[in-house]
Amino acid sequence: MQRRMEQERWTTGWRRLAAVSVLATLLLGGGCRDGEREAGGSIAAEGWRPNDSGEVRGVAVREVQGAIHALLAGDARPAGVDDRAWHRVKQLYTAYGELPLFLEEDGVRDRARALIAAVTSASDDALRLGAYPLAALRDAVDEANDRRPSADELARADLLLTATYVSLGADLLTGQVKPSSVSQSWYIDPNVVDVDSALARTLRAPRFDQALAALRPASDDYALLRRSLAYYRQLVARGGWENVPGGDVLEVGDRAPLARLQALAARLRAEGLLGDAAPRADSVPGRGVYDAALAGAVARFQAHHGIVVDSVLGEETVNAMNIPAEYRLGQIAGNMERQRWLPHSRGSRYILVNVPAFRLDAYEHGEQALTMRVIVGAEYNDRATPAFADSMSYVVFRPYWNVPDEIAEKEVYPKSAADPEYWSRNHFEEVVENGKTRVRQLPGEDNSLGLVKFMFPNDFAIYLHDTPEDQLFEQDVRAASHGCIRLEKPAELARWVLGWDAARVQQAMHAGEDDHQVPLPHKVPVYIVYFTAYGRDGQLYFGNDIYDRDDAIVRAVADAVRPDSASLQAARALRELVAD
Numbered sequence: 001m002q003r004r005m006e007q008e009r010w011t012t013g014w015r016r017l018a019a020v021s022v023l024a025t026l027l028l029g030g031g032c033r034d035g036e037r038e039a040g041g042s043i044a045a046e047g048w049r050p051n052d053s054g055e056v057r058g059v060a061v062r063e064v065q066g067a068i069h070a071l072l073a074g075d076a077r078p079a080g081v082d083d084r085a086w087h088r089v090k091q092l093y094t095a096y097g098e099l100p101l102f103l104e105e106d107g108v109r110d111r112a113r114a115l116i117a118a119v120t121s122a123s124d125d126a127l128r129l130g131a132y133p134l135a136a137l138r139d140a141v142d143e144a145n146d147r148r149p150s151a152d153e154l155a156r157a158d159l160l161l162t163a164t165y166v167s168l169g170a171d172l173l174t175g176q177v178k179p180s181s182v183s184q185s186w187y188i189d190p191n192v193v194d195v196d197s198a199l200a201r202t203l204r205a206p207r208f209d210q211a212l213a214a215l216r217p218a219s220d221d222y223a224l225l226r227r228s229l230a231y232y233r234q235l236v237a238r239g240g241w242e243n244v245p246g247g248d249v250l251e252v253g254d255r256a257p258l259a260r261l262q263a264l265a266a267r268l269r270a271e272g273l274l275g276d277a278a279p280r281a282d283s284v285p286g287r288g289v290y291d292a293a294l295a296g297a298v299a300r301f302q303a304h305h306g307i308v309v310d311s312v313l314g315e316e317t318v319n320a321m322n323i324p325a326e327y328r329l330g331q332i333a334g335n336m337e338r339q340r341w342l343p344h345s346r347g348s349r350y351i352l353v354n355v356p357a358f359r360l361d362a363y364e365h366g367e368q369a370l371t372m373r374v375i376v377g378a379e380y381n382d383r384a385t386p387a388f389a390d391s392m393s394y395v396v397f398r399p400y401w402n403v404p405d406e407i408a409e410k411e412v413y414p415k416s417a418a419d420p421e422y423w424s425r426n427h428f429e430e431v432v433e434n435g436k437t438r439v440r441q442l443p444g445e446d447n448s449l450g451l452v453k454f455m456f457p458n459d460f461a462i463y464l465h466d467t468p469e470d471q472l473f474e475q476d477v478r479a480a481s482h483g484c485i486r487l488e489k490p491a492e493l494a495r496w497v498l499g500w501d502a503a504r505v506q507q508a509m510h511a512g513e514d515d516h517q518v519p520l521p522h523k524v525p526v527y528i529v530y531f532t533a534y535g536r537d538g539q540l541y542f543g544n545d546i547y548d549r550d551d552a553i554v555r556a557v558a559d560a561v562r563p564d565s566a567s568l569q570a571a572r573a574l575r576e577l578v579a580d
Contacts, residue, residue, distance in 0.1 A: 107144050194345065374464075386528065
């Protein structure tokens with residue numbers, strides 16, 4: 001009778017596996033759309049299969065399978081596993097007939113070790129080690145590696161490994177902090193529905209260690225931030241940097257206290273912006289010269305920290321230098337989290353506007369196709385540009401500017417009342433739309449939207465557009481609009497999104513039909529983001545936190561930046577347990 005029951009349970013398991021084969025095919029075998037990289041990387045569907053026969057550490061696989069079934073049926077979820085993660089754990093086991101997913105014939109071997117190596121080093125990705133059950137996992141793995149483990153002990157170890165995998169994978173894919181919890185004005189969905197398929201696909205990969213690494217964002221910026229996190233951790237561990245004393249504004253050739261210049265030189269060296277040259281002493285004892293070498297390094301600091309580049313050591317530059325290294329470390333970690341808030345699959349062609357960098361980049365098949373400076377929303381009066389995403393669908397050449405009512409009431413009408421020529425000089429007119437009088441500006445060279453605008457309809461009424469005020473692009477800090485984004489090279493962007501040649505774009509802009517709408521041959525995703533630490537040409541830059549969003553996220557990632565001693569000790573013990 002017992003043998004018959006075991007046989008029925010074994011058969012039921014395989015029937016369950018067959019019943020979900022369609023689900024497994026959908027989760028594991030789906031292909032990318034043309035040119036897209038799916039979350040979790042491009043990983044072959046064929047490869048690994050769970051241990052479906054024989055033994056695990058001398059215990060029959062079917063016994064471990066039955067123990068896993070009992071744990072799942074009894075809702076024996078590990079501590080700290082929420083409803084969504086537990087659903088994903090059960091989904092993975094269902095797809096494989098509740099066979100052990102990490103334990104092999106010899107118990108904890110290559111795949112489990114790869115997972116343990118990844119989770120115990122999650123701090124390298126600015127993830128909180130305390131979010132994972134490292135101590136419980138250490139105990140469970142120890143039991144599973146025992147000479148005579150029971151089926152229940154093996155099942156608990158496998159379940160804990162799977163739950164850890166699900167949590168780590170989801171964190172790498174979408175982050176640990178919810179944007180809404182830290183007031184980020186971030187409205188980009190990281191496509192959480194892709195997490196299930198990414199986890200299933202990664203689990204099946206023959207090279208599980210490589211597949212795990214592919215779960216993190218694949219952008220060059222993220223890789224640079226990850227390296228910078230390690231570098232700034234070392235800086236913080238060494239005590240960071242000393243403050244640069246305040247004093248007179250210094251220009252090249254000015255004299256200053258030698259101690260102040262030496263502190264300045266040490267501060268610049270901390271971020272690799274100055275070589276070994278020492279400040280030049282003046283003929284007066286205790287005084288030095290603010291020479292070209294120091295001024296050049298200060299200019300590089302300014303360029304890398306969102307400050308007007310003038311080589312002058314003024315109050316703004318000194319204040320930026322005196323931001324603690326630990327805060328800069330927190331900014332790096334916070335921006336790694338923001339990177340994880342973006343979808344991993346962004347399309348074969350997309351546009352990314354980084355507001356604090358005042359820059360637009362267009363990408364095609366993973367390569368930068370176009371870059372330009374932009375002007376973004378001012379930091380006051382609700383003009384801040386939010387972080388969101390939508391799809392550009394059409395372009396309008398020689399557009400009208402339909403002036404928002406609030407701008408008309410606060411700016412246009414008062415200016416026209418003070419200056420009788422203002423209305424006609426700026427080509428404004430009143431029109432009646434749906435029984436309501438509105439103000440609009442006629443198309444032309446002086447139109448506030450310039451000669452072309454790029455539309456990706458969204459709830460924020462934000463779009464990209466040309467501007468007649470080209471001189472504003474010469475400024476280093478370019479937060480001056482009402483929220484929309486002004487472009488340095490609108491004609492080049494029109495060529496790229498429409499596939500037109502330069503002559504056709506120029507004709508449409510300067511001699512074409514007014515308010516002429518042209519649909520794009522293919523929609524282009526547009527991502528408006530807020531990254532205050534980012535890469536350019538392989539180097540780290542800190543942008544202006546123009547909307548004061550960094551403090552909240554720096555606080556939120558503090559535990560990820562500096563793991564507590566208990567988590568570090570648990571991670572170390574777990575690594576040592578599975579070390580060869």
